[in-house]
Amino acid sequence: MSGDADGTARRRGRPPRTESGDTRDRILVTAREEFSERGYEKTSVRGIAKAAGVDPALVHHYFGTKEQVFAAAIEVAFAPAMDAPEAIADGPLDGVGERLTRFIFGVWENPATRTPLLAILRSAVNNEAAAAVFRRLIAAQLLRRVAAQLNSPDAELRVELAAAQLVGCAMLRYVIKVEPLASADPEQLVARLAPVVQGHLTGP
Amino acid sequence: MSGDADGTARRRGRPPRTESGDTRDRILVTAREEFSERGYEKTSVRGIAKAAGVDPALVHHYFGTKEQVFAAAIEVAFAPAMDAPEAIADGPLDGVGERLTRFIFGVWENPATRTPLLAILRSAVNNEAAAAVFRRLIAAQLLRRVAAQLNSPDAELRVELAAAQLVGCAMLRYVIKVEPLASADPEQLVARLAPVVQGHLTGP
Structure with a gap:
């Protein structure tokens, strides 16, 4: 560890500036793993700190409360996805249903994001x-x-009902694992769901 | 308690036959409350027995394992709903989407079933x-x-995708409480969702 190697005296758990980015990232990665494995309620800042090999005070220093650590861990996990809305909304409006549906299936079918x-x-x-x-x-x-x-007066409700279709499909397919939905070909599902999502977003 | 009042000596928690139906029902109601309050993982047969004022062996005697108690408690909670599928499928097929949607909203909007x-x-x-x-x-x-x-070769997948729309809506409205969906008028939601559910069930 550079902090030990350069022999600088410092407060326990408070690294020198040069490695703070690495430490912060390591805490975040560890937090994501802990929340993934244990769920929110069973995860503690102390447990995250222990798994990351740092002092709990350092976790609080970087992120604040457990809720804030959770928010930061989610943000990191979904940083790539956060650029998606523009890409989804970009392009012809009559393809937005399929783009959103494919994006959501892409996230769920990939174990790293699932x-x-x-x-x-x-x-x-x-x-x-x-x-x-x-x-x-x-x-x-x-x-x-x-x-x-979307330029619609009830755009938010429309997006939420479209999201409801996709969230519910994910629930039954990946969480509850109801058959035949759980084993259905993703392309078959996209073919069925994209028009529904499109209808929610731009339909009457 | 009749068991104490009539002074009959009996093994702890094992009631005389005449009240076994009552005891079984009391265990079931208690189990439902315990599972509702604590969730599956944190609920134990011992805890249910204690809350119902019976011996844990009696819970096992009537229902078997914790999983079987859970199944029985769900079955009781949804006994009225289990008659619904025929009622939903009864009547003109072009109204099945609205009947299913109204049924699901009815269950969720009623605190006793929610x-x-x-x-x-x-x-x-x-x-x-x-x-x-x-x-x-x-x-x-x-x-x-x-x-x-439904008389369709992919009827099961169709019903599951329709259910996915309604399950997802319930998730976002009642569990995650995303606005504006959480506060939307149920009639507005039925108007938007019934045609979607209908499309899944009987559409192309």
Whole structure:
């Protein structure tokens, strides 16, 4: 560790500036793993700190409360997805349903994004603080940004009902694993769901 | 208590035959409350027995394992709803979407059925044994019975995608509480969702 190697005396758990970015990232990655494995309620700042090999005070220093650590961990997991709304809304409006549907299936079919998504869903279903984070990040940032492109007076409700179709499909397919939905070919599902999503977004 | 009043000596928690129906019902009601309040994982047969004032062995005697108690508690909570599939599928096929949508909203808007439904959803999202119960009861009994009326080769997938729209709406409205969906007028939602559900069930 550079902090030990250069022999600088420092407060326990407070690294020198040069490695603070690395430490912050390591805490975030660890937090994401802990929340994914244990869910929101069973994860503690102390546990994250222990798994990341840092002092709990450092976790608080960088992120604040457990709720704020959770929000930061979600934001990191979904940083690539956060650029999606513009890409989804870009292009011809009559293809926005298919673009949104394919994007959501892409996130769920990829194990790297499915795991944190499952963790968020499980946490949000069981804990009000986690639900609030979900509302703020996913709803406000993702859905609102898609809604902004629609130019409809009830754009937000439209996007939410479209999201409801896709969230419900994810619930039954990936979480509850109801057959035949759980084993259905993703392309078959996209073919069925894209027009529904399109109808919610731009239909009468 | 009749057992104490008539002074009959009996093994602890094992009631005389005449009151066994009452005791079984009391265990079931208590189990439903315990699962609703604590969720599947945090509920124990011992806890249910204690809250019902009976010996844990009696709970096992009547229902078997914790998973079987959970299944029985869900079945009781949804006994009225289990008659619904025929009623929903009855009548003109072009109104089945609205009947199913109104039925689901009826269940969710009524606090007496919303509470056990939330408990089942929370449990199923977090625990594989609870998810299996959900699959067997809700999926197999409710969805299959609607599908049986449709006379379509992919009727089961159709019903599941329709259910996905309604499950997702329930998730975002009642669990995550995303606005404006959470505060939207139920009639407005039925008007938007019934045609979508209809399309899944009987559309091209």
